[in-house]
Amino acid sequence: MRELTVPTADDMRALGRRLAAQLRPGDLVVLTGDLGAGKTTLVQGLADALGVTEPVLSPTFVIARVYRSGRLPLVHVDAYRLGSAVEVEDLDLDASVEESVTLVEWGEGLVDDLATDRLVLRILRSDDAADETRRVGVAAVGPRWSDITV
Ligand SMILES: Nc1ncnc2c1ncn2[C@@H]1O[C@H](COP(=O)(O)OP(=O)(O)O)[C@@H](O)[C@H]1O
Numbered sequence: 001m002r003e004l005t006v007p008t009a010d011d012m013r014a015l016g017r018r019l020a021a022q023l024r025p026g027d028l029v030v031l032t033g034d035l036g037a038g039k040t041t042l043v044q045g046l047a048d049a050l051g052v053t054e055p056v057l058s059p060t061f062v063i064a065r066v067y068r069s070g071r072l073p074l075v076h077v078d079a080y081r082l083g084s085a086v087e088v089e090d091l092d093l094d095a096s097v098e099e100s101v102t103l104v105e106w107g108e109g110l111v112d113d114l115a116t117d118r119l120v121l122r123i124l125r126s127d128d129a130a131d132e133t134r135r136v137g138v139a140a141v142g143p144r145w146s147d148i149t150v
């Protein structure tokens with residue numbers, strides 16, 4: 001596993017942009033981290049680089065949103081309120097996992113059946129509350145992600 005240092009929210013959006021350039025249909029990215037870690041911030045940069053024109057808002061209360069204005073459909077899920085294993089197909093979204101890029105916040109352990117291959121990004125805040133720097137652990141599961149560069 002690699003670990004990145006991400007000093008600012010802009011840097012987190014830039015990380016999302018770098019990732020976006022490498023995404024293709026069927027990809028699954030899992031983002032873990034506490035409330036306020038920066039998961040949605042990363043998705044905002046990623047969506048922007050995919051060409052999504054709508055503002056990307058946290059899907060905490062709606063569980064999932066689909067953005068179709070970009071290069072690929074973007075499915076953005078917040079699994080925080082889901083207590084058990086989630087199948088994105090069960091959310092009855094107007095998009096399939098196969099055609100889309102799926103980003104799941106807080107999904108570790110909940111989305112293991114979604115796709116064999118996934119990229120897991122673990123966002124950690126500093127112990128020092130005044131320090132905005134995040135550390136991001138990058139774990140690639142499966143051959144799809146073996147040569148990803150973020
Ligand atoms: N280095 C950083 N990386 C990401 N977000 C940061 C950073 N520094 C400050 N922030 C701020 O922290 C907040 C993260 O919120 P959000 O992305 O909604 O978190 P989450 O989705 O993990 O709950 C935003 O207000 C963002 O501007």
Ligand SMILES: [Mg+2]
Nearest residue numbers: 039040058105
């Ligand atoms: Mg969020």
